[in-house]
Amino acid sequence: MSDHKTMTLTLIVWRQKNANDPGKFETYTAKNITEHHSFLEMLDCVNEDLIYAGKDPIVFDHDCREGICGMCSQVINGAPHGGQDRTTVCQLHMRKFKDGDTIYIEPWRARAFPIIRDLIVDRSALDKIIQAGGYTSCHTGGVADGNAILIPKPVADEAMDAAECVGCGACVAGCPNGAAMLFTGAKVSQLALLPQGKAEAAERVKSMTNAMIECGFGNCTNHYECMAACPKGINVKFIARMNREFLKAQFA
Amino acid sequence: MILDGKCPTGPIEQTWDKHRFDLKLVNPANKRKYNVIVVGTGLAGGAAAASLGELGYNVQAFCYQDSPRRAHSIAAQGGINAAKNYPNDGDSIYRLFYDTIKGGDFRAREADVWRLAQVSNNIIDQCVAQGVPFARDYAGYLDNRSFGGAQVSRTFFARGQTGQQLLLGAYSALSRQIKAGTVKMYDRREMLDLVVVDGVARGITVRNLVTGAMENYAADAVCLATGGYVNVFYLSTNAMGCSVTANWKAHKKGAYFANPCYTQIHPTCIPQAGDYQSKLTLMSESLRNDGRVWVPKKKEDCGKHPNEIAEDDRDYYLERKYPSYGNLAPRDIASRAAKEQCDDGRGVGPGGRGVYLDFADSIKRLGEDTIRERYGNLFEMYEKITDENGYKRPMRMYPAPHYSMGGLWVDYNLMSNIPGLFVLGEANFSVHGANRLGASALMQGLADGYFVIPYTIGGYLATVKPGQVKADHAEFKQSVDDVKAEQDKYLSINGKKTVFEFMREVGGLMWENCGMARTKESLETNLKKIPALREEFWKNVKVTGSGAELNQQLENAGRTADFLEFSELLCRDALHRNESCGGHFRSEYQDAGEAQRDDVNFCYVGAWEYKGAGKEPELHKEPLKFDNVHLAVRSYK
Numbered sequence: 001m002s003d004h005k006t007m008t009l010t011l012i013v014w015r016q017k018n019a020n021d022p023g024k025f026e027t028y029t030a031k032n033i034t035e036h037h038s039f040l041e042m043l044d045c046v047n048e049d050l051i052y053a054g055k056d057p058i059v060f061d062h063d064c065r066e067g068i069c070g071m072c073s074q075v076i077n078g079a080p081h082g083g084q085d086r087t088t089v090c091q092l093h094m095r096k097f098k099d100g101d102t103i104y105i106e107p108w109r110a111r112a113f114p115i116i117r118d119l120i121v122d123r124s125a126l127d128k129i130i131q132a133g134g135y136t137s138c139h140t141g142g143v144a145d146g147n148a149i150l151i152p153k154p155v156a157d158e159a160m161d162a163a164e165c166v167g168c169g170a171c172v173a174g175c176p177n178g179a180a181m182l183f184t185g186a187k188v189s190q191l192a193l194l195p196q197g198k199a200e201a202a203e204r205v206k207s208m209t210n211a212m213i214e215c216g217f218g219n220c221t222n223h224y225e226c227m228a229a230c231p232k233g234i235n236v237k238f239i240a241r242m243n244r245e246f247l248k249a250q251f252a
Numbered sequence: 253m254i255l256d257g258k259c260p261t262g263p264i265e266q267t268w269d270k271h272r273f274d275l276k277l278v279n280p281a282n283k284r285k286y287n288v289i290v291v292g293t294g295l296a297g298g299a300a301a302a303s304l305g306e307l308g309y310n311v312q313a314f315c316y317q318d319s320p321r322r323a324h325s326i327a328a329q330g331g332i333n334a335a336k337n338y339p340n341d342g343d344s345i346y347r348l349f350y351d352t353i354k355g356g357d358f359r360a361r362e363a364d365v366w367r368l369a370q371v372s373n374n375i376i377d378q379c380v381a382q383g384v385p386f387a388r389d390y391a392g393y394l395d396n397r398s399f400g401g402a403q404v405s406r407t408f409f410a411r412g413q414t415g416q417q418l419l420l421g422a423y424s425a426l427s428r429q430i431k432a433g434t435v436k437m438y439d440r441r442e443m444l445d446l447v448v449v450d451g452v453a454r455g456i457t458v459r460n461l462v463t464g465a466m467e468n469y470a471a472d473a474v475c476l477a478t479g480g481y482v483n484v485f486y487l488s489t490n491a492m493g494c495s496v497t498a499n500w501k502a503h504k505k506g507a508y509f510a511n512p513c514y515t516q517i518h519p520t521c522i523p524q525a526g527d528y529q530s531k532l533t534l535m536s537e538s539l540r541n542d543g544r545v546w547v548p549k550k551k552e553d554c555g556k557h558p559n560e561i562a563e564d565d566r567d568y569y570l571e572r573k574y575p576s577y578g579n580l581a582p583r584d585i586a587s588r589a590a591k592e593q594c595d596d597g598r599g600v601g602p603g604g605r606g607v608y609l610d611f612a613d614s615i616k617r618l619g620e621d622t623i624r625e626r627y628g629n630l631f632e633m634y635e636k637i638t639d640e641n642g643y644k645r646p647m648r649m650y651p652a653p654h655y656s657m658g659g660l661w662v663d664y665n666l667m668s669n670i671p672g673l674f675v676l677g678e679a680n681f682s683v684h685g686a687n688r689l690g691a692s693a694l695m696q697g698l699a700d701g702y703f704v705i706p707y708t709i710g711g712y713l714a715t716v717k718p719g720q721v722k723a724d725h726a727e728f729k730q731s732v733d734d735v736k737a738e739q740d741k742y743l744s745i746n747g748k749k750t751v752f753e754f755m756r757e758v759g760g761l762m763w764e765n766c767g768m769a770r771t772k773e774s775l776e777t778n779l780k781k782i783p784a785l786r787e788e789f790w791k792n793v794k795v796t797g798s799g800a801e802l803n804q805q806l807e808n809a810g811r812t813a814d815f816l817e818f819s820e821l822l823c824r825d826a827l828h829r830n831e832s833c834g835g836h837f838r839s840e841y842q843d844a845g846e847a848q849r850d851d852v853n854f855c856y857v858g859a860w861e862y863k864g865a866g867k868e869p870e871l872h873k874e875p876l877k878f879d880n881v882h883l884a885v886r887s888y889k
Contacts, residue, residue: 036525063491131431135424140303143381150392160385
């Protein structure tokens with residue numbers, strides 16, 4: 001851990017005033033960056049310099065900065081979240097880069113995610129997919145004791161593997177078809193695995209996949225780019241499970 | 253003025269049931285005539301909006317993020333408490349109630365805490381029904397773990413992401429209501445004012461963060477579930493967007509702010525690496541189940557590789573000082589103990605601000621695989637941030653601001669002193685006293701949202717006629733004009749310092765002089781320096797861009813301006829409270845290093861009333877009575 005060594009980097013960043021602006025790349029220099037800076041802290045430093053110079057800082061979505069809220073969303077050198085295994089942008093640290101590097105920074109690009117400004121996109125389409133059926137229709141109160149229905153550990157664990165999705169949309173940004181199959185497959189699978197979700201499983205998979213299409217997401221052609229981009233390591237087997245659920249639902 | 257919490261009387265175990273029966277009801281057919289605003293969509297707000305929508309009220313929900321699923325409840329790692337007593341280890345509603353009162357250092361209301369303990373079991377059932385994948389054992393039963401401040405295993409968990417799973421449960425319930433049309437969701441909106449007409453809360457003014465437009469929303473009741481304020485310390489474990497703004501605006505419109513000095517410093521966070529740092533990352537307290545906390549006995553060992561320090565040369569100070577609770581001592585005690593060791597020159601890592609959390613013994617006993625299964629994601633996160641492997645060498649930890657026990661004052665119905673304004677979750681002051689126990693924040697958020705507000709708001713709405721004030725009322729226009737004037741002012745100053753610089757400065761003053769330990773002198777220093785800094789802010793801040801567009805600097809300017817006012821109130825509250833209790837430690841009041849409470853003079857809730865800019869706030873007191881738990885010195889030895 002050498003605290004004294006600093007890096008200078010060239011950033012090529014997508015700037016776009018609003019949804020109607022065509023947008024373009026601008027070049028900036030990041031100075032005095034240490035290996036302990038997170039990627040977003042590096043951008044904070046660049047923004048401070050821009051403000052001192054009276055220019056508009058680069059806007060980007062971020063909130064928890066600990067890899068769980070799913071708000072941060074940048075394509076770095078062509079890879080959603082920067083390409084480090086199971087890592088969101090906010091958890092990416094500058095020790096992965098070296099002095100003199102040139103870094104390209106772009107927003108999520110997908111038909112279903114219109115750009116709002118610079119690196120910020122509108123991901124409300126993901127909310128619409130959940131609203132279409134990503135829940136169990138239980139009422140507040142009036143439910144059974146938590147231990148009334150036993151759930152074997154392997155089942156609970158697999159449901160949890162699917163439930164880890166943070167809804168960032170990296171799977172969509174990484175997919176050449178702009179598909180939300182991994183996102184939707186994860187929620188469909190979580191609830192189809194658990195006994196509490198089984199009653200509505202058929203209806204759920206039909207309405208959620210329908211919402212997916214209506215929102216303008218593409219389809220899956222087995223590139224597996226989604227799994228590579230996913231900061232939570234959600235497995236493509238959940239897409240296969242969704243497809244099975246979908247097929248079963250046709251006969252339900 | 254003496255405040256009345258309107259708590260029900262009689263045997264404590266019957267209070268909530270009796271109160272629920274006594275509350276007036278709104279006829280099912282009339283519910284849709286009432287508009288309810290819910291600000292914030294974390295555990296408290298999300299659960300409230302979903303449950304109120306399901307009951308039939310017309311709900312409008314607001315959040316500043318791009319989706320209601322992102323609220324900072326999502327970051328809670330360790331778990332949620334409930335008095336299920338599944339492990340048969342002696343738990344009960346009474347014990348959870350007792351532990352919470354004692355853990356809060358006898359500064360919370362008994363009736364509120366009893367209710368929390370009583371509904372805790374319903375929460376687990378509710379979440380299971382929603383499809384929250386809690387940890388299970390091989391027989392299929394729900395699994396439990398231990399947490400600080402308790403001697404029973406009552407914490408339910410979903411790996412190291414319990415908050416995420418519970419929030420996604422509430423978000424799914426909310427999504428269902430959005431689809432059903434009972435809840436209208438407004439995302440990327442920040443509440444910048446509470447609208448009060450003739451002393452009654454009637455709506456809010458929000459800024460649309462995408463377009464910059466000011467929008468008004470009127471309602472028959474407003475629920476704030478807007479979280480805590482520890483970003484006043486600049487570096488904290490809160491998300492970047494967490495602020496005191498919504499609560500502070502409500503305070504300036506008349507809502508009392510209770511116990512702002514009760515702030516929780518979490519003992520196990522990853523130490524700060526440099527001054528560019530934007531936030532601190534928490535490592536779940538559950539790690540203390542299997543990790544042992546230590547520092548070198550000898551100062552000269554601090555620079556050594558920890559694995560080279562002999563067993564005899566290590567000071568397992570929590571086990572030494574608190575043998576019965578050991579590494580699971582409550583948060584405030586564990587944090588202060590860490591600070592003491594570091595102040596004594598035995599801290600480790602950069603600047604000597606760190607202690608070790610060591611898993612070597614547990615790995616030897618249980619194997620690395622078991623530890624990985626329990627805390628794998630935390631070890632991964634630690635390595636991403638520090639580039640160190642926690643399985644191979646002890647983690648370095650240091651306390652960081654994490655949670656605010658203080659908040660807007662509410663009565664037993666969660667209603668503030670402004671009729672029609674309800675406050676839920678971390679935003680209110682109600683159940684944690686001066687210190688919150690681990691795994692109790694999730695419990696409170698969901699208790700307030702699912703099982704308290706659906707009853708108590710009905711009791712209020714049944715007494716008012718729906719739709720009395722509309723958004724075209726003059727007060728709404730005035731509110732927009734005021735907010736706009738403030739925004740224009742930020743943009744017009746064009747000074748030399750950025751918003752971040754001011755936030756770092758005020759946060760630094762707060763951490764230095766009003767952090768883990770406070771003195772009369774340090775607080776008086778802040779009460780001089782903060783107003784000066786505030787004055788400088790209004791002359792020298794630089795915000796670029798305009799108000800009619802997405803402008804993150806402008807958003808931060810508003811939040812910082814509010815912190816610059818609120819921080820002064822926090823210090824004032826800390827200065828007036830001449831005792832040490834829970835998260836409020838005044839160095840003058842201690843007994844051999846332990847907090848010295850003063851029950852004769854300070855056994856009350858201190859609620860502050862805003863009196864106008866530049867005027868001293870007025871303190872109102874609500875005396876606390878302990879009929880069920882004996883008011884005693886809090887000992888974990």
